[in-house]
Structures are given as structure tokens and as C-alpha cells.
Amino acid sequence: MSSTLLHEDYPVEAEDYTRAGEASADIKRKLKQLGVSAGVLRRVSVASYEVELNLVIHSRGGVLSLEVTPERVLLVSADRGPGIPDLELAMREGWSTANETARSLGFGAGMGLPNMKRNADEFDIESQLGTGTTIRMGFLLS
Amino acid sequence: MDTKTRYHSVRLDKELCKGCTNCLMHCPTEAIRVRKGRAHILDERCIDCGECIRICNYHAKIAATDSLDILHQFRYCVALPAPSLYGQFRNISDVGYVLAALRKLGFDDVFEVARGADVVSRAIAEKLKDPSLPRPLISSACPAVVRLIQVSFPDLLPNVVDIRQPMEVAAEIARSEFCRARGCAPEDVGILFITPCPAKMTAIRSPLGQKRSAVDGAISMMEIYSHLRPILSHLDREEPLPSTSTGYGIGWATSSGETKSIFQENALCVDGIQNCFRVLEEIENNKLSDLTFFEGNACIGGCVGGPLTFENNYVAKNTIRKLVSNTLKKHPDTPRESVPASMMNKYHLRMDTPIDANSAMKLDDDITVAMQKLRRVNEITAELPGYDCGSCGSPTCRAFAEDIVLGYANEMECIHRLKDKLQTMAEQMVELAQTKR
Structure with missing residues (x-):
């Protein structure tokens, strides 16, 4: 694996709706500056926004990181809990545990995780109840 | 940022520029730099939206358009008034007066861009029936918005509907009908657009989605206003010419006019280039994937808010509202009812060249x-x-x-x-x- 040429960490706080979307907007801006192709850009845009909103809506806060090598874009979301009790259920389309605040803002359609998986070339999720969830998504550049 | 020169209607008058930061801070694509006490426009990034023209207190930002003298360059001239032109005259109840005044000014004929908008409306409504196309489909009517997408949202280019702008469709029909009626050659006719904005001027010189524009030149609405105003101040002396467009086509002059013409309920109409930027960002995030159509206009209020218009955009919007309602009272036809099916295959309605991403941010x-x-x-x-x-x-x-x-x-x-x-x-x-x- 080639060395990471760009690494950026974005702390994302729970229920911070005023800043929600800022991390993914910055990620998009950076990828456009790197000249990442429109197709990959579109998929990263969708996935990074979904994963950032997941941190805001469902987690106790965490960090979204961006890593870019000449071969791939890697997004890693690592949160501080609460963890997902049933991963299989969480990956189903339409399943959501979003609260009223999130739903009133138009979120919580239960498409977040399936959407991320659909848009990424590589997708991996690990969750430990009480500890937290880590999602890794890879997007191939060539 | 390479320095390859591209045609731009928006330019700087070096003499008038003070080197302040007004335009710098308002450019949606960060295309302006102030160096050595003067503003400079970065060609690669400029989308010709005209925000800098609006904001400059010293009138140092200008839009290059053709002067009325261009009429002498052609054997015949056909005026192509943008529907926003009608909004400049508060006292008219019928768009036919504006058409008559244009004839009086020396044009051999007038063809309404609103009629082109009728044809385009029907074409877009048909496009929207295709479920395989990405959602939301994005209107291609405002060239500044399309160029914004090229520079800042290249991943949304597949969503831009591949139908030509009303101005282009109108130009093609106008030339064909005029040549048939007068028995002259296509090159004998100058098709001249009356433009509310620099973006359209740029779209003529460096077209979007087609190799060559069907329009021969663009005259600023501001310039022609000063000639039309005296004629239209005495309506009792004028006889209106018959208008061929529907009320829907006229409505394209204002934001949401296009959406109303295609009868699309599930659409979002956004005006103002910064507002368009914000909403395009949400489309890029897939936040609006349930939306069918996005109509973005770079200017507040739609084309009536163009930097080259004379009348206050809110007044103009109100005038258009009244004209639309008057027209619909007389002829309630929708574009679908008014545009014959035969017309849909007769002219080039689809773009023939892909709209490429602009890598100016790279x-x-x-x-x-x-x-x-x-x-x-x-x-x-x-x-x-x-x-x-x-x-x-x-x-x-x-x-x-x-x-x-x-x-x-x-x-x-x-x-x-x-x-x-x-x-x-x-x-x-x-x-x-x-x-x-």
C-alpha cells in the first residue's frame, strides 16, 4: 500500500446540527482541488455526508477522517458510542433509530448505511456496544 | 489555473477600478483577485454571472454586448426579445406593444424567445417522463448556473437536462421562418438577442452544449430600453403586433416560470447565484434525491433581475405576473397544447456537444x-x-x-x-x- 499523502481529521459532535455537513463540504472541496473525477466525487460526496450526519444523529460524537493516496480515497468514521446492537438490522433499507429532532429535520429515512455501502467500492463496519462504531469506506481512483 | 483565454462578456474597466474588495468578496467562484490596486478576473473560473457588475460602486465591471449598430451588418435583422424585456414597461397590458416598438426601431421582424420557451417547455416535460434519467434533472436555461456547475459541481453535470436554451431554439425557428417567408438565404439574416445578462452574451460566443450558436449577436436590454421607452410612452399611437407565445412562455422571465410551464409539482425553484450554490451543494449530498426538477436562476427574481435590466426586479416581476395573467385570460393554452407535435422534430432541441467539467479549481x-x-x-x-x-x-x-x-x-x-x-x-x-x- 502506498503512503498516505493527505490526511485530515474532522471532529464531529453529537446533535450539532449547525455544523452538520461542514466536514463533508470540506472533503468535497479538497477532492475537487485534487482533480478527483466527477464519478468518484459524486459517490464520496453522498457517502461522506451520510456518514457525517450519522455521527451527528446517532453517535455520542466522533471523528471523520479523510485519507487520500494516489490510488484511493479512504473515509473512516470512528465514534465514541453507543454502538449498534444488531448490525444486520441496521444495514437494512428503511431501518432507522433516528429521534424526533432528526426526523423533524428530514433525516432518519433509514437509508444512511445502505447508501454508504452502495456508493463505496470497499465498505467495512465494526461495532461494539458501549464502545462505538467504526466505518471504513474506500473509493478507488483508477 | 491555466491562462488559456476564453470569451467573457464580463470585463473590467481598468480606469474606473479602485482596487476595493467589493467584487472580490461577492464572486461565487472566487474568480477575482485584486493585484497592484486593480481587480483581475481569472478567465478559467469566471462564469459570467454578473454579480461583480451589480456590486461595483464605481461601475468598473462591465458587460460587453453588441451595440445597435450591429443592425447595419446584416441585410435583414430579426429581434429576439427575452421575455424579461416585457417586464421593463409597467404601462403595457399586451406584449404585442413591445414587439411593435422593436419593429419600429428598425428590425425586419421579431420572434419571441417566450415562444422558444414554449417549445423547450414541451421538450423538458417529455424528458421528465424518462425514469432512467438522474434526479433531480437540472434546468439548462440559465447559462451562469450551468457554468457554476461546470466549475464547482462537475459531478452534477449528468443531471443537467440536455435541451437547448429557449434563446437558441427561438433563433433557429426565427431564421427558418423568416427565410421561408422572404425567400432569402440564412446568412442574409442577423438574429439578434435582446439580453438581460452577460451570461447569455457569453453563451452566444462560447456556446454550452452545442458547437455553434444560432444567434448572431446580443444587444443589452439597458441599451435598447432607452430607444424603446419613448415609443412605448405613447401607446395610443401604436398598434400591438400579434404575439405567438403562451402565457407560460412569457412566465419564463421570472423564477419558477419554467417549472410552471412544465407542470412539475415536485420541483425546486431557486434564484440568486449564492442561493443556487447552497442548494446545489445539497443536491450533491443526495439530500434532495426525491426531487424531480431543479430550476436555478443566477439572478434574484429570475431573468428580470439580470444585471443589464433597467427596471427594479420586483416591479418587473409584478409586470410579468400581470402580463402572464392577461395572456392566459385570452389564450389559456399550455405549451403542450400550443406547440404542435410536428415542431418537436423539425428543429434541433437537443444539445449535440457534451458539457464538460471545468477543472479550474484543480x-x-x-x-x-x-x-x-x-x-x-x-x-x-x-x-x-x-x-x-x-x-x-x-x-x-x-x-x-x-x-x-x-x-x-x-x-x-x-x-x-x-x-x-x-x-x-x-x-x-x-x-x-x-x-x-
């Missing part, structure tokens, strides 16, 4: 080099004060860092950094003086 062609530059941009940005004051001549501290990395600026052009450096130097001198004593 730091380098080689991704490895681009990454090194981006890292350097981040390092420099962290050192800058973050005031985004524009004193250095770049719109934000971040843009300034990018300019440094690309070799267009140097760090000491930041007055705050310079001040810190001077202070350090002064302290060092004091120290030096003290040790010598």
Missing part, C-alpha cells in the same frame, strides 16, 4: 503533486489570521494560501503577517541596541 494535473500542494495550502492557511479581510487581494485566507502555493501571491502580502513580522523586527532591533550599549 491545484495540479498530477494528483500526487496536487496532494503536496494541498498539504502546503493547509499549512499556510493554519498560519494565517483567518480574518478573510481581502486586503491581500484574495477573497479568503484559504484562497490566499492557494494563490501562494500556485505562485500567484507571496506571504508578506498579508498585512497582518507583515505587521507581526515588522513587530518582531522592531523588537530584535531594540534588543540589538541594548546589547551593544
Whole structure:
């Protein structure tokens, strides 16, 4: 694996709706500056926004990181809990545990995780109840 | 940013520019820099939206258009009034008066862009029936919005509907009908658009989605207004010409006019280039994937808010509303009912050239080099004060860092950094003086 040429960490706080979307907007801006192709850009845009909103809506806060090598874009979301009790259920389309605040803002359609998986070339999720969830998504550049 | 020259209607009058930061701070694509006391427009990034024309207090930003003298260049001239022209005259109840006044000004014929809009409306409504197309489909009518997408949202280009602008469709029909009626050759006729904005002028000289524009020139609405106003002040002396467009086509002059013409309930109509930017960002995030159609207009209120219009955009919007309602009372036809099916195959309605991404935001062609530059941009940005004051001549501290990395600026052009450096130097001198004593 080639060395990471760009690494950026974005702390994302729970229920911070005023800043929600800022991390993914910055990620998009950076990828456009790197000249990442429109197709990959579109998929990263969708996935990074979904994963950032997941941190805001469902987690106790965490960090979204961006890593870019000449071969791939890697997004890693690592949160501080609460963890997902049933991963299989969480990956189903339409399943959501979003609260009223999130739903009133138009979120919580239960498409977040399936959407991320659909848009990424590589997708991996690990969750430990009480500890937290880590999602890794890879997007191939060539 | 390469320096390949592209045609732009928006230009700078160097004599009038004071080198202030107004235009710098309002450009949606960060296409302006102030260097050596004058604004400079970065060709690659400028989308000709005209925000800088609107904001400049010194009238140093101008739109290049053709003067009325262009009428002498052709054997025959056909005027192509944008529907927003009708909104400039509060006292008219029938668009036919404007058409008559244009004839009186010396045009051999007049063909309404609103009629082109009728044809385009029918074509888009048919496009929307295709479920395989991406959602939301994005209107291609406002060239400034399409260019914004090219520069800032290249991944949304597949969503842009591949139907030509009403101006282009109108031009093709106008030429064909005029030549048939007069029995003249196509090259004998000058098709001249009456434009509310520089973006349309640019779209004629460097077309979007087609190799060559069917329009021969564009006359500023502001310029023609001064000639039409005296004629239209005495309506009792004028006989209106028959208008061929529907009320829906006329409605294209204002924001949401296009959406109403295609009878699409599930659409979002956004006006103002900064507002379009925000909503396109949400479309890019897939936040609006349940939306069928997006109509974006760079100017507030739609084309009636164009930088080359005379009348206040809210007044013009109201005038258009009344004209639409009057027209619909007389002929309630929708574009679908009014445009014959035979017309849909007769003219070129589809774009024939892909709209490519504009890579003006890219730091380098080689991704490895681009990454090194981006890292350097981040390092420099962290050192800058973050005031985004524009004193250095770049719109934000971040843009300034990018300019440094690309070799267009140097760090000491930041007055705050310079001040810190001077202070350090002064302290060092004091120290030096003290040790010598």
C-alpha cells in the first residue's frame, strides 16, 4: 500500500446540527482541488455526508477522517458510542433509530448505511456496544 | 489555473477600478483577485454571472454586448426579445406593444424567445417522463448556473437536462421562418438577442452544449430600453403586433416560470447565484434525491433581475405576473397544447456537444503533486489570521494560501503577517541596541 499523502481529521459532535455537513463540504472541496473525477466525487460526496450526519444523529460524537493516496480515497468514521446492537438490522433499507429532532429535520429515512455501502467500492463496519462504531469506506481512483 | 483565454462578456474597466474588495468578496467562484490596486478576473473560473457588475460602486465591471449598430451588418435583422424585456414597461397590458416598438426601431421582424420557451417547455416535460434519467434533472436555461456547475459541481453535470436554451431554439425557428417567408438565404439574416445578462452574451460566443450558436449577436436590454421607452410612452399611437407565445412562455422571465410551464409539482425553484450554490451543494449530498426538477436562476427574481435590466426586479416581476395573467385570460393554452407535435422534430432541441467539467479549481494535473500542494495550502492557511479581510487581494485566507502555493501571491502580502513580522523586527532591533550599549 502506498503512503498516505493527505490526511485530515474532522471532529464531529453529537446533535450539532449547525455544523452538520461542514466536514463533508470540506472533503468535497479538497477532492475537487485534487482533480478527483466527477464519478468518484459524486459517490464520496453522498457517502461522506451520510456518514457525517450519522455521527451527528446517532453517535455520542466522533471523528471523520479523510485519507487520500494516489490510488484511493479512504473515509473512516470512528465514534465514541453507543454502538449498534444488531448490525444486520441496521444495514437494512428503511431501518432507522433516528429521534424526533432528526426526523423533524428530514433525516432518519433509514437509508444512511445502505447508501454508504452502495456508493463505496470497499465498505467495512465494526461495532461494539458501549464502545462505538467504526466505518471504513474506500473509493478507488483508477 | 491555466491562462488559456476564453470569451467573457464580463470585463473590467481598468480606469474606473479602485482596487476595493467589493467584487472580490461577492464572486461565487472566487474568480477575482485584486493585484497592484486593480481587480483581475481569472478567465478559467469566471462564469459570467454578473454579480461583480451589480456590486461595483464605481461601475468598473462591465458587460460587453453588441451595440445597435450591429443592425447595419446584416441585410435583414430579426429581434429576439427575452421575455424579461416585457417586464421593463409597467404601462403595457399586451406584449404585442413591445414587439411593435422593436419593429419600429428598425428590425425586419421579431420572434419571441417566450415562444422558444414554449417549445423547450414541451421538450423538458417529455424528458421528465424518462425514469432512467438522474434526479433531480437540472434546468439548462440559465447559462451562469450551468457554468457554476461546470466549475464547482462537475459531478452534477449528468443531471443537467440536455435541451437547448429557449434563446437558441427561438433563433433557429426565427431564421427558418423568416427565410421561408422572404425567400432569402440564412446568412442574409442577423438574429439578434435582446439580453438581460452577460451570461447569455457569453453563451452566444462560447456556446454550452452545442458547437455553434444560432444567434448572431446580443444587444443589452439597458441599451435598447432607452430607444424603446419613448415609443412605448405613447401607446395610443401604436398598434400591438400579434404575439405567438403562451402565457407560460412569457412566465419564463421570472423564477419558477419554467417549472410552471412544465407542470412539475415536485420541483425546486431557486434564484440568486449564492442561493443556487447552497442548494446545489445539497443536491450533491443526495439530500434532495426525491426531487424531480431543479430550476436555478443566477439572478434574484429570475431573468428580470439580470444585471443589464433597467427596471427594479420586483416591479418587473409584478409586470410579468400581470402580463402572464392577461395572456392566459385570452389564450389559456399550455405549451403542450400550443406547440404542435410536428415542431418537436423539425428543429434541433437537443444539445449535440457534451458539457464538460471545468477543472479550474484543480491545484495540479498530477494528483500526487496536487496532494503536496494541498498539504502546503493547509499549512499556510493554519498560519494565517483567518480574518478573510481581502486586503491581500484574495477573497479568503484559504484562497490566499492557494494563490501562494500556485505562485500567484507571496506571504508578506498579508498585512497582518507583515505587521507581526515588522513587530518582531522592531523588537530584535531594540534588543540589538541594548546589547551593544
